[in-house]
Amino acid sequence: MPAVEFQNITKRFGELIANDDISFTIKKNTVHCILGENGAGKSTLMNILFGLYKPDEGKILINGFEKIFKSPLDAIESKIGMLHQHFKLIDDFTVLENVILGKEVSKGLKLNFPDLKQELLHLIIQYNLELILNDKVSDISISEQQKVEILKLLYRDSELLIFDEPTAVLSPIEVERFYNIIGRFKSERKTIILITHKLKDVMEISDKVTVLRKGKLVYEADRNEIDIRGLSREIVGDIEISDVPYKSYHMMNYMDTTLELKDVSLKKNKMKVLDTLNLELRKGEIHGIAGVEGNGQSEIVDVLFGIEKTFTGTYDKLEKDISLVPDDRIKKGLIKEYSIGENIILKKDDKGIISKKLLNGISEEIISKYDIRVNDISSELGSLSGGNQQKVVFAREIELDNTTLLLSHPTRGVDINATAFIHSKIISQRNSGKAVLLISSDLDELISLSDRLSVLYKGKILRTFKQSELKSETGDVNEKVLEKISKLMLGINK
Ligand SMILES: Nc1ncnc2c1ncn2[C@@H]1O[C@H](COP(=O)(O)OP(=O)(O)OP(=O)(O)O)[C@@H](O)[C@H]1O
Ligand SMILES: [Mg+2]
Structure with missing residues (x-):
């Protein structure tokens, strides 16, 4: 039975x-x-x-x-x-x-x-x-x-x-x-x-x-x-399966820093959650963070985004406006009871001067551009499927057009094709000179997208790898480095 x-x-x-x-x-x-x-x-x-x-x-x-x-x-x-x-x-x-x-x-x-x-x-x-x-x-x-x-x-x-x-x-x-x-x-x-x-x-x-x-x-x-x-x-079904976009090596002409942490430490409940951490985000670069969740990822984001202020050390914030795709989309990124459209333009309407018609126009354009599957943009955000909610946060934050992007698990819960789309979007953002922080639990994603990849363990960056160390020129992943990263993620530094 x-x-x-x-x-x-x-x-x-x-x-x-x-x-x-x-x-x-x-x-x-x-x-x-x-x-x-x-x-x-x-x-x-x-x-x-x-x-x-x-x-x-x-x-x-x-x-x-x-x-x-x-x-x-x-x-x-x-x-x-x-x-x-x-x-x-x-x-x-x-x-x-x-x-x-x-x-x-x-x-x-x-x-x-x-x-x-x-x-x-x-x-x-x-x-x-x-x-x-x-x-x-x-x-x-x-x-x-x-x-x-x-x-x-x-x-x-x-x-x-x-x-x-x-x-x-x-x-x-x-x-x-x-x-x-x-x-x-x-x-x-x-x-x-x-x-x-x-x-x-x-x-x-x-x-x-x-x-x-x-x-x-x-x-x-x-x-x-x-x-x-x-x-x-x-x-x-019949739709073409998108391959992971090809990410070319390229030397950026500009490598200006947008945000920088120097020797930043932070305690929570008397425990050190960030430990003399140094991190620099530069224009035209994707900086990946690998690590088991809970090793300081969310605290780095909180400090950079300005929510957490009780740290010691220095934070140089050279760019004012920052886009954020948070780790928990429901609690930190969206308002479930608001309509889908309202969530999409949430940050655009802060002065309350854009007409409703224009706002609808903007959100409809974004919905089609990012292939967010909705029936009616006036229904509650909570009625969207999980992956489509994720697309809403991602789309909104990219469309703000800020120079610095903090992306926590940007493809969390999205399907194969949407993942490929989001990856290509992240790459094109970087190519247009944005500074990207990419936090992910998916090592494949980190290795294929990061220009530099830091491994975070107990609030400390144990090592940072360059793209050329991660992959060969033909794009093959360096298995030895991969193994090394996996070990570092567990704090094994041998
Ligand atoms: N409470 C609701 N009110 C209105 N529409 C809903 C509601 N819940 C789900 N839907 C709609 O039903 C369809 C199926 O949604 P469902 O959440 O089951 O998708 P899913 O397969 O779990 O997707 P995902 O992989 O994104 O989580 C979607 O079009 C969604 O917008
Ligand atoms: Mg679902």
Whole structure:
């Protein structure tokens, strides 16, 4: 008997059909990947399974029984857990408080804290999650926040686990650890549904794949029937798959510095999060930062952007206006309740003197230029799919035309073609003389785009590589350097 059976699921949002008559089954104790372009309907389908949305048509069978969940609480009762594309943690609460939130309390039981803590500590060690229960969620990195969500699933003893793009926020070593956790789940006879844009994930851990395109199921296959090229084709359909843009070597005539940090140190909760850090952004150059999330990346951005002022050392800010694509698009970059159009022009209208008509014109132009898939620019931003929200932030910040760009995970959650588009945009920005800081957890992305690449570990830059060290003149990646970078990211400097 399958763990889940979708029967003719249709879900509409107004005119738009997000899920169109979808039927397939998910076998017990397998890893089942759901693939598809941004806006294909993946999250919608999983949100239906988890009781967040009601389908307009069709039904869902769980372990052979038809289930209609009125809310996620019902789904959780049925031992279904979901790790959402945008986490649902409360910033001001600790890890512990977030994990227990909504469980015992809803049943009116009194919590036995010592036992509970013991149980959670046991899970943390068992699954190698490296979390501190008393840490406040606002103080931990996105990848640690993800671990909190995983701990929540474990604590609730979910049997069916839904992961919506879990590896988008993880660096290579963390991805490995995540695969190990999934392997463990499988060995405990759990069933795992995984939404991802990374076909490497699929090749690594899937048993079966289902591909959605424009709301319809278009392809299904077992692990042994697939390869990356073929899968990409199924995902994009007839559209040309864009290759990673060719990035020529070129010597810039101007190498003026726009921002510079000299011996900058910063403490948070008495811990050093930046440690005598030196960093210089120059016009016409992409400066990449490699590192496991949580080693000072967000603090560098906060200092450069001017939000964090309590550092020691010197910050020379030679350019006033800075564009920022933040690591957390929902919390730091967008206003979910505002319309899509309003979000796009958010920073253009600060003096309130541009007419509404003109603003609409501007946002429509940007939407088409960046291929943001929207039905109506006056609908709430929150109604866009995750990848399309990311495109909104990226487009808005590039279009501000500032000389300095701080880009944190610019391709987080975007599909194959949109990733290639964003890469080409970053390169053309650099070619037109912009200074770019590129923070990413994707080493391939960093190596193919960076003119200089610094490795960040515990708030310190351990080493900076030049483009010529990263790649040969023919564009082949220097494997030895790659290995070196991976080691440095873990603090191994030998
Ligand atoms: N609450 C909503 N209101 C209106 N439209 C919505 C809502 N949620 C999703 N949609 C629309 O449904 C379609 C499918 O969105 P969904 O979030 O399922 O895509 P996705 O496959 O998860 O994409 P991504 O890879 O970008 O996360 C999109 O066109 C989206 O704009
Ligand atoms: Mg989604």
